[in-house]
Amino acid sequence: VSIIYLVVPLATLVVLAAVIAFVWAARRGQFDDLDSPSVRMLHDDADVSAARPSDGRWKRRYR
Amino acid sequence: MSVAELERPASAPVAGARACTHCGLPVPAGFAADDEGRAFCCAGCETAYAIIHEHGLDAYYGMTERRDGPVRASGRSYDELDHPTFQQLYVRRTPDGLAQVDLYLDGVHCAACLWLVERVPLVVAGVARAELNLRRSLARVIWDDRQVPLSTIARTLESLGYRPHPFRGLEVEAARRREDRAMLARIGVAGAIAANVMLAALALYSGWLGGMEHEYERFFRWVSLALTAPTLLWPGRVFFTGAWASLRTRTLHMDLPIAVALGAGFVQGVANTVRDAGPIYFDGLAALVFALLAGRFVQMRGQRAAADAAELLYSLTPSTARVVEDDGTHDLPSEALLPGMRLEVRPGETLAADGVVLGGRSSLDRSLLTGESRPVSVSEGDEVFAGTTNLSSTLTVRVTAAGETSRLARLVARIEESGRRRAPTVQLADRLAGWFVGVVLVLAVVTWAVWRSIDPAVAADNAIALLIVTCPCALALATPLAVSTAVGRAARQGILIKGGDVVELLARPSRILLDKTGTITEARTALVEWSGPDWVKPLVLAAERDSAHPIADGFLRAWPDVAIPRVTEAVHTVGGGIEAVVDGRRVIVGSPWFVSVRHRATGADRTARPVAVARTAPLTPVLVAVDGEIVAAAGFGDPIRDDAGRTLAELRRRGWSIGILSGDDPAVVASVGARLGFAPADCAGGASPEEKLRVVERARAHGPIVVVGDGVNDAAAIAAASVGIGVHGGAEASLATADVYLARPGLAPLVQLADGSARTMRVIRRNIAFSIVYNLIGATLAVTGRINPLVAAVLMPASSLTVVLASWLSTTFTDGER
Numbered sequence: 001v002s003i004i005y006l007v008v009p010l011a012t013l014v015v016l017a018a019v020i021a022f023v024w025a026a027r028r029g030q031f032d033d034l035d036s037p038s039v040r041m042l043h044d045d046a047d048v049s050a051a052r053p054s055d056g057r058w059k060r061r062y063r
Numbered sequence: 064m065s066v067a068e069l070e071r072p073a074s075a076p077v078a079g080a081r082a083c084t085h086c087g088l089p090v091p092a093g094f095a096a097d098d099e100g101r102a103f104c105c106a107g108c109e110t111a112y113a114i115i116h117e118h119g120l121d122a123y124y125g126m127t128e129r130r131d132g133p134v135r136a137s138g139r140s141y142d143e144l145d146h147p148t149f150q151q152l153y154v155r156r157t158p159d160g161l162a163q164v165d166l167y168l169d170g171v172h173c174a175a176c177l178w179l180v181e182r183v184p185l186v187v188a189g190v191a192r193a194e195l196n197l198r199r200s201l202a203r204v205i206w207d208d209r210q211v212p213l214s215t216i217a218r219t220l221e222s223l224g225y226r227p228h229p230f231r232g233l234e235v236e237a238a239r240r241r242e243d244r245a246m247l248a249r250i251g252v253a254g255a256i257a258a259n260v261m262l263a264a265l266a267l268y269s270g271w272l273g274g275m276e277h278e279y280e281r282f283f284r285w286v287s288l289a290l291t292a293p294t295l296l297w298p299g300r301v302f303f304t305g306a307w308a309s310l311r312t313r314t315l316h317m318d319l320p321i322a323v324a325l326g327a328g329f330v331q332g333v334a335n336t337v338r339d340a341g342p343i344y345f346d347g348l349a350a351l352v353f354a355l356l357a358g359r360f361v362q363m364r365g366q367r368a369a370a371d372a373a374e375l376l377y378s379l380t381p382s383t384a385r386v387v388e389d390d391g392t393h394d395l396p397s398e399a400l401l402p403g404m405r406l407e408v409r410p411g412e413t414l415a416a417d418g419v420v421l422g423g424r425s426s427l428d429r430s431l432l433t434g435e436s437r438p439v440s441v442s443e444g445d446e447v448f449a450g451t452t453n454l455s456s457t458l459t460v461r462v463t464a465a466g467e468t469s470r471l472a473r474l475v476a477r478i479e480e481s482g483r484r485r486a487p488t489v490q491l492a493d494r495l496a497g498w499f500v501g502v503v504l505v506l507a508v509v510t511w512a513v514w515r516s517i518d519p520a521v522a523a524d525n526a527i528a529l530l531i532v533t534c535p536c537a538l539a540l541a542t543p544l545a546v547s548t549a550v551g552r553a554a555r556q557g558i559l560i561k562g563g564d565v566v567e568l569l570a571r572p573s574r575i576l577l578d579k580t581g582t583i584t585e586a587r588t589a590l591v592e593w594s595g596p597d598w599v600k601p602l603v604l605a606a607e608r609d610s611a612h613p614i615a616d617g618f619l620r621a622w623p624d625v626a627i628p629r630v631t632e633a634v635h636t637v638g639g640g641i642e643a644v645v646d647g648r649r650v651i652v653g654s655p656w657f658v659s660v661r662h663r664a665t666g667a668d669r670t671a672r673p674v675a676v677a678r679t680a681p682l683t684p685v686l687v688a689v690d691g692e693i694v695a696a697a698g699f700g701d702p703i704r705d706d707a708g709r710t711l712a713e714l715r716r717r718g719w720s721i722g723i724l725s726g727d728d729p730a731v732v733a734s735v736g737a738r739l740g741f742a743p744a745d746c747a748g749g750a751s752p753e754e755k756l757r758v759v760e761r762a763r764a765h766g767p768i769v770v771v772g773d774g775v776n777d778a779a780a781i782a783a784a785s786v787g788i789g790v791h792g793g794a795e796a797s798l799a800t801a802d803v804y805l806a807r808p809g810l811a812p813l814v815q816l817a818d819g820s821a822r823t824m825r826v827i828r829r830n831i832a833f834s835i836v837y838n839l840i841g842a843t844l845a846v847t848g849r850i851n852p853l854v855a856a857v858l859m860p861a862s863s864l865t866v867v868l869a870s871w872l873s874t875t876f877t878d879g880e881r
Contacts, residue, residue: 005282
């Protein structure tokens with residue numbers, strides 16, 4: 001019995017894992033927007049989600 | 064936020080045209096630079112700059128590509144976004160208790176826009192995240208609604224120049240996203256399988272050349288079968304369902320020959336695997352499924368945007384209205400409005416329902432709905448429509464029709480309907496597909512019959528080999544590839560094309576109808592006639608400076624070099640004009656009626672001529688009185704775009720027949736048409752949106768028709784046309800119905816579009832010719848019995864590759880052809 005009977009199914013399993021990962025990612029929406037992230041990564045500055053408190057002047061004027 | 068709150072040095076003369084610090088447009092002279100050399104063309108830009116600067120976002124100005132227009136603030140409060148019903152309809156909850164909403168933003172185009180919109184959390188405390196989808200102009204905002212109301216976020220976005228509309232197409236959007244993801248998943252699976260079947264095939268071919276033990280050969284054949292079966296059952300199923308639909312509806316489609324080839328190849332492959340002899344075609348089939356799916360995905364992504372057009376149109380009407388009841392006013396969502404309710408509509412607001420004016424006198428901007436360039440004055444008893452904007456003063460309106468029954472909603476329904484009814488253009492490749500199936504099937508039968516008399520053992524093999532090798536892979540890819548590369552290049556030139564059939568239709572000259580307001584002419588009101596001494600100009604500018612009326616904007620843009628003196632007092636009167644005190648002099652600027660009842664009737668009749676000119680040359684007349692005496696007259700109109708004459712001449716030279724179809728006053732349309740060399744018969748004015756639609760539908764009976772327009776009033780006609788084109792500067796949300804959107808100002812892109820389409824069609828024909836030649840070679844080999852799986856596996860990708868390269872190297876839309 002040749003090793004090939006073991007290796008080919010093993011390789012197929014690896015492929016299967018990759019396919020499952022891809023389908024999972026596609027269904028989770030990882031590929032929904034392919035344009036914005038390419039631009040976003042060029043903006044190298046601090047994390048925006050850590051919002052800094054807005055100062056009073058702004059609030060007074062635009063309430 | 065008002066202009067007055069931003070201090071500006073009164074009047075300092077500025078030399079030359081200074082560029083606006085925010086948007087780069089020339090700064091009118093009256094708007095002086097401050098100590099640090101900053102100057103702004105308008106209050107909107109100044110506000111935007113203030114926000115950006117104050118929050119340390121000056122990096123925005125370091126970006127190479129920024130928005131190119133001034134910021135126009137509507138001054139809306141966006142209070143309706145805080146209404147519980149709105150929140151219930153459009154606001155979702157994130158798992159961590161924050162609120163989430165999707166907003167459609169006008170005017171996001173570039174990397175800098177993305178950067179700025181996503182920095183909103185730095186500007187408004189309480190916003191956790193803002194994410195922008197650049198392609199679709201959709202921003203997802205996640206915020207803490209206990210800390211900050213949505214209206215504040217909306218106002219900030221507007222101040223930055225991105226006017227938000229609530230995105231109401233949530234269901235459509237969700238369905239579409241599911242479809243997209245499923246398609247992508249299929250492509251991924253097909254790709255992985257194709258690659259692995261090819262590896263198995265590589266082993267088989269090497270064994271075939273170099274010798275391989277039969278045991279292993281059989282093993283790899285079974286492996287190929289095991290891998291190929293899922294690709295045909297899952298990702299490849301679309302071709303069989305497509306072919307079945309094509310058979311059932313008796314419409315020819317490329318899916319049919321593809322399904323025949325896939326089916327025949329697979330059945331024979333399985334049979335030969337089981338009986339352990341003869342060719343299997345699994346590698347070719349798997350590669351085919353992958354290539355075709357990928358080509359189709361590319362094509363679909365481009366055609367997408369048109370689908371949810373009508374949903375975006377709804378975003379133009381406000382989501383709530385102010386209802387007057389006995390105990391005061393309440394905000395109600397537009398969906399809850401009923402006939403008979405009384406609404407209060409303030410200046411700058413858009414009507415949420417059709418109705419009759421009960422009280423007040425104002426002017427309405429109806430251009431979005433009807434295409435009229437001039438504001439229409441309304442008073443008690445007049446009918447008003449949803450989607451029009453109140454310009455000057457508060458109106459009370461009794462609702463006659465709301466929601467589904469309003470004129471705008473009916474128009475939207477017509478748009479949807481005409482979009483659905485539009486028969487899909489049978490593309491060149493699909494027309495060929497019909498012939499193709501017939502010829503190949505006949506040929507297969509002939510091959511089988513002939514070989515039966517020569518060598519019955521290989522008759523079936525050869526006939527099936529013919530079916531497989533003539534699979535029109537390259538033929539199916541020819542159109543999508545040529546079109547998608549052309550569409551990509553056109554987009555870089557500012558021409559956004561949504562569908563492939565458009566290119567096919569524009570390649571040959573046909574009839575083209577253009578809207579006037581905003582398409583042939585610039586949509587903005589401009590000073591066309593001025594009759595009066597120069598010393599009046601500063602006084603007029605001073606009086607008009609703080610007005611939001613289009614007339615004021617026209618004056619300010621007409622005289623950018625005139626310094627503006629200080630105003631001590633200004634009274635704006637609804638539907639009339641402005642009375643102001645400037646340097647101690649009493650200045651009245653307004654309509655003839657408004658001015659004539661206020662000035663002393665003194666002799667000087669120097670205004671009679673301009674007023675007469677203004678009345679006949681369909682302009683809006685404006686009079687100026689100083690200290691009780693009429694001293695000047697002005698006429699306002701919409702000027703023809705600079706490049707309109709040249710573009711139309713170029714199109715005529717290429718054989719297009721051109722006409723104007725406008726909702727504006729017939730006299731205005733005729734005068735514009737005459738100046739551009741149109742025959743009077745080609746200039747139709749006074750057409751309501753419904754009538755435009757009828758004209759277009761009638762014209763379609765005689766051949767393809769192209770409609771170019773800019774507003775909601777054109778949307779139905781655009782949707783019904785063979786090809787609808789929306790021009791730069793129109794209402795972006797409404798232009799979603801267009802097949803082509805010109806993202807560059809002016810009409811010049813139209814010529815480029817016609818030329819590029821013609822060139823793209825040539826590429827398509829060349830691709831089709833290539834693939835037919837390949838198929839002829841393949842068919843000859845199969846008929847003569849010289850085909851084998853290796854030849855088939857080489858021949859099929861080679862033809863596709865040729866088509867890919869030919870499409871890629873083609874020059875369809877290039878820079879050099881402005």
